[in-house]
Amino acid sequence: MSYAKEQGEGGRTWLEEEIQEDLKWCMTVKKVLHSGNSDFQSMELIESGPFGKVLLLDGKVQSAEADEFVYHETLVHPAMLLHPNPKTVFVCGGGEGATVREVLRHKSVERVVMVDIDKVVCDFCNEHLEANKAAFADPRLELINDDARAQLEKWEGKFDVIIGDLADPVYGGPCYQLYTQDFYEAVVRPKLTPDGIFVTQSGPAGVLSCTEVFTPIHNTLAQVFPKVIAYAQHVPSYVDTWGWNMALQNASLSLPSSPAQIDELIASRIDSELQFLDGETLGAIMTLNKVVRKALRDEKHVYTVDQPRFIHGDGIKALV
Template sequence: MANYAKRLWLEEDLGDDYRWSYRVSEVLFSGRSEFQEIDLVDTPTWGKVLLLDGKMQSTEADEQVYHELLVHPPLLHHSCPKRVFIMGGGEGATAREVLRHKTVEKVVMVDIDKVVTDFCSKHLARNTKAFADPRLTLINDDARTQLEQAPDGSFDVVIGDLADPLDGGPCYQLYTQEFYRNVVLKKLAPGGIFITQSGPAGFLSCKEVFSSIHATVRSVFPAVVPYAQHIPSFCDIWGYNMAFSDAAQTPLSAEELDARIGARLDGVPLHFLDGVTFQGLRHLNKMVRVALQEEKEVYTVDSARFIHGAGVKA
């Protein structure tokens, strides 16, 4: 607050009757693609913030945590991840974390919006190096189309870093049982792992999409590990579902996880994640566990007909 007088606020609805606002010290860039409005603003609270259609997508203050939890659990649980497919992830931070794994040889990142990927590769200093990494292939297209065209068994890890299924956009298709069964599972090599960001997972919010995404993943994959962590700039607990294609696989112990972090990563320690952390995150509380167990709704192409466009759960 010290260094500027104007009171410029970004306001974001958190619900129908509930919103927050944070001061903007500078609007660094503004742009627009055929898909969305893109802004980069600086804020005293969150540092630099990437906005898509005016909603906080990622902040300097906490994107590291969100991305560590999206990327490292599946890669660390895999015996030797070499080929990774990222659906979405246009900001570049998901790729950045993947590329820290010494085993990784090839990353295919498919984000529909070229304006976003161009913008982020240029303006997000933390991710610039990742965009330039020769192991990365960046394709601006629909992630489903690209994944369908890949040979079966061609990826060790598939990562879903997409907008929520109920946002009213075409992302819904990428959260359906059919897509998981007919595409994702087939494209994974034996022992392959799938993970998807899974929306709000607090005890008050976990039934919005987290529980249904979990039920959908569970209906296709033999084993699913849900976990969740508070992301301050999302103003909620955030959920992830990590799915093993191999029924025999189980979560690593804290010690095993720590050992793999030490052995496989690029030498710079992880800020947030370690074995004990992951122990905490995957022991969900009773209310969320009950919600997951009781959830009956599986997202299918059929149910998409009703949801798509409305953007609200029936």
């Protein structure tokens, strides 16, 4: 990630994010609101031209004010709706607070435990991202700044839904170990209730990018769980289709068959209307294109600490 200034009076400032070694994209920057490092990752908050406030971690766009609801509704609500009665939820990561915001919209939820290793990011987002302030203040939320694996491993009791809203797996980043078979097998699955569901963000899922981490994460989960559902949706500020994988303890769980029935389910579970997700949209995000379906079928890689996969980029731990 870098900034570039146009020459001449009134020249605009552009933020450039490197997607691949030979591919960048950029957006105009009205103001850099914050730039610095925590103990775990670099952090930038900018006021952009097209997307409003944009949060970047380790040089990667994590969330943009204009379209973050697309990512967060798509991450949270399929699993929450698929579970028959989700009361307890554990969130790995999610420092900006938007994931717990969406979880707490469900009337059945009694307790949410969110564990993000980076207190600096959590505190900063609570202070500067207005849309999530109510979530941080909700009495049902317990926020812990620690290693998510360590907390989940020692937690007494189980959860109906576990959500992985983790930073992208980049070399030297803080959490690529939480995409591994060992984590899913030794920690996540034993902490789920009999109808429990685990869902994780899984990186780019476009026709050219899906084999970076999306298909390996899916194949890794398939070694551990009886049923894994892959789905994807374009997120404008990510400049790609994005992927998620949902793993079920109980393979017989299913959503209603018609969009109208899903809409009724949403209305019964959630007080306010969702911005992005409805019955028709939920069906659409689970209909993957031919290229991605083939990549999922052909994937053989299993994600381990010794044999990880990374998207392009480096965390600050790789740069010291």
